[in-house]
Amino acid sequence: MSSDAPPVVRTGQSPARPTDAATVTSHPLGLDRARITGGFWADRQRAGAEAVRVGHEQLERAGNLHNLRLAGGRTGGGDGTGEAVGPVFADSDVYKWLEAVAWEYAREPAEDLLERQREVTALVAAAQQPDGYLNSVVQLRSGEAGRYADLPWSHEHYCAGHLIQAAVAQVRCTGDRALLEVAVRLADHLVETFGEDRRHDVDGHPVIEMALVELYRETGTPAYLELARYFVDARGHGLMASYGKEPTYFSDRVPVREATTVEGHAVRAVYLTAGATDLATETGDTALLATLDAQFSTMWATKTYLTGGLGSRWDWEAFGEPYELPPDRAYAETCAAIGGIQWAWRMLLATGEARYGDALERMLFNGFLAGVSLHGTEYFYVNPLQLRGSSQPDENRSPAHGRRGWFACACCPPNVMRTMSGLAGLLASTAPGVLSVHQYATATLDGDELGLELTTDYPWSGQVRLEVTRSSGRSTLRLRVPGWAAGATVTVDGAEAGPATPGGYVELERDWQPGQVVLLDLPLTVRTVTAHPRVDAVRGCVALERGPLVYAFEHVDQQPGVELDDITLVPGPDARVQHEPGLLEGVTTLTLRGRPARAPEEYRPWPWPVDGGAPVPGDEVDLVAIPYYAWANREIDAMRVWVPLGSPGGTPS
Structure with a gap:
């Protein structure tokens, strides 16, 4: 399509809403045309509605709203100065929450949601600078001189992207254009500031690409699509290295159009590819879409956990090498699962291929849903596939803490909120x-x-x-x-x-x-699955699935004395399937036979000798598995998805 041709804008309450000119196979049914009315996901959405309301309180306590008040001169000395609190990307949590409010209002209209939306939107508008720039933390800490001074880490475009997404959601769901006016002024400022013939630079954390394409879809302004194109194509040419940064982390080592897989920080990587998919469909760029299709396929085959979790390294929250998927050190950040959902959905709309629907389902029921409690108001930042019984929390994000109501880096909770409230749009x-x-x-x-x-x-x-x-x-x-x-x-x-x-x-x-x-x-047979042989961390192990659900063994469900760190599964009869209405708000459990190891009578240092110093198998016991998403809702203790497979005779197979 011509860069100056206005799109034919569709209507509907959807976060990704391709124009009629987009090269997609279908268009989403938004929340105005798709509604979850009961069952499993309705229960989760009711819990999510409470979480959205609690989210406002959390943003107050954490100081995010305080920053906006200071920047807008509504507190402190009234001159727009003062001490900002929290990380430099603190505004983004407010914007994701505002987006959640919009989708929640579309799902279940309520006056209290509109009141909160108007109140917080007014804070955002007051904090915006006359030329359209907006980032309360940068404004308070370093003023105009600090603008875009450290783009690898400042998250200024990242915050702008989430503001734009919230504004688009708000106008689509409530008709209120107040935040959209802020977003348009900010986007116009970016158009005037960045580009091939302006400042040649990109933000360290993608999301602006998705946002600009969606703003183009909403307003028909071609400049927003062109800037999204610039940001996609500028990455991968060493811009981060010019700041002395290592480019892989920022998905800046290889141009998007030449990459064969995803790498670096997992959330950054999949936000970038989701935005590039939007760009490809709106510009009819079939070559770019084919490249993204290949990247997704490689990611899914070599860098994705059984749960659909993405990111295997705590260091830099990153993808590892192909098949580097340790279950106990899995990072699998909740935000990465959400980014994966956003990318898979866009690829599904573009291609119509069922494999993207399958990927979406796996991530929704497992990688995403494990990140939020059954009550909807406690979260995991990190989603491992194994927690050892002796694990101790070593920092804020550690799952050994159990689920938490908020984090020092609180990107995940409002991200969960907006995804849960808008879930019907993925049906x-x-x-x-x-x-x-x-x-x-x-x-x-x-x-x-x-x-x-x-x-x-x-x-x-x-x-x-x-x-x-x-x-x-x-x-x-x-x-x-x-x-x-x-x-x-x-x-x-x-x-x-x-x-x-x-x-x-x-x-x-x-x-x-x-x-x-x-x-x-759809027959829900229990499936015993193994990993690719190159996933050496779980070689010799099996995991259980039933329907779309991955299963896990949790300590609280096992017989006294059974240590999950030591068990093996015994090949034999099929698992016993039992629905338990009173357990974990109603789940289907699987019961299999296993064998706990018995520790040697005498401690011997590693390696154990061949003459019998290794643990000796004990008697067979029942082992109970629950859906992975439901673990850590009763206590925090040992859990594992992958379990070694023994032999019928009790010796290692």
Whole structure:
């Protein structure tokens, strides 16, 4: 498309809303057309609604709102000076929370949400400088001289990106344009300041790319799309090295268009690729999209945990080398899972390929959901796949603390809030004559030609009932069949309809009539999985999955005396499956046979000799597994996803 051609702007309450000119296979059903009405995710969203309200209190206590008041002259000496508190990116937590408020209002309108939105938006507007610049911490700590002085670490564009995303959400969900006016002034300032023929530089933390494309989609201003293009293409040419920084951490070692995988800081990396995907679809850049498709595939095959978690190194919160996926040292930051969800969703809209729906599902149910408590107000920053029984917390983010209400670096909690409130926007998408259902929940969907009511007990049951509530004639209903769903079936009004091939979509073309019922049945067999042989950290181990859920063994569920650090699983009969309505707000558990190791009678230093000094297997016991997302909601103690597989005779296999 021409850079000066205005887009055809679609309407709808969606965080990623491609224009009609975008090269996508479908457009999302926003929160105005998709609503979760019951079941598993409705419970999580109700908890999330409380979290959004508590979030305002947390931002007050942490000082984020105080910074904005100071910068706007609303407290202290009234002259816009004073002592800022918190990290330089403190404003971004306010903006993510404001975005969460917008999606929550769209989900469940409430006057108290509007009041908080207006109040905080006014603080943000008052803090903005006359030329559009806005970052309260930089303004308070170093004034105009500090602007963009240390872009690798200052997060100035990062904060701007989250403000823009919040502003777009706010106008789409509430109609209030106050924050959008702030965002437009800030974006115009960036357009005037950065670019190939202006200041040639990029921020150390991507997100501005996604935000500028979305602002272009909302306003039709081509300059925002062009600046997003500049920021994507400028990265990877040593700009961070000019500050004396190591470029890999900042995804600045290889240009985006030449990269074959993701590397460096995990959140930065996937925010960048999500923004590049937006750019590719709005500019019709098929070569860039193909490159991003290859990058995602490589990441998924070699740098992603079983849970969909991203980032294996605590050092620099980073991706490691291919297959470097230690379960106990997994970083798997909650924000990285959210960034992965954002990227997978954009790739799904662009390509229509079911593998992106599968990836989205794995990250949602496991990598993302593990980051928030069942109550919705306590969080994990880091999501390991194993916690040893002797683990002691060594710093603020350590999961050995248990779930926490806030963090010194509080990027994850408001990120969870905005994702949870906007979750219905990930269920389905529409194209002319087609409605595609990507994720399953009890919900209502209002496509262009077809309206549906979904009823399901997913993920505990694999049956999804879809009743047609409205039809304007002949259209196609596409239903994703997860790659794990061997033996899936689909019927229309009781008659078998089409092959339900795992890893693809069932496509049902009909002259649909209200009242017709489609039943999709996804067998929830228990799967025992192994890792790629090059993941040496879990070689010889297995993990358990059922449906979309990864399972974990938690200390509190085991028999007295069983130490999870020592157990092995015994090959044998299938796992015993039991739904427990009173456990962890209702979960399905798996029970298998295992064997705890018995410590040697006499301590011997490592290595143990071959003559019997190693631990000796004990008697078989029942071992109980729960969904991974639900661990650490009762106590904080040993947990593991990967468990060594023993042999039937009790010796190591």
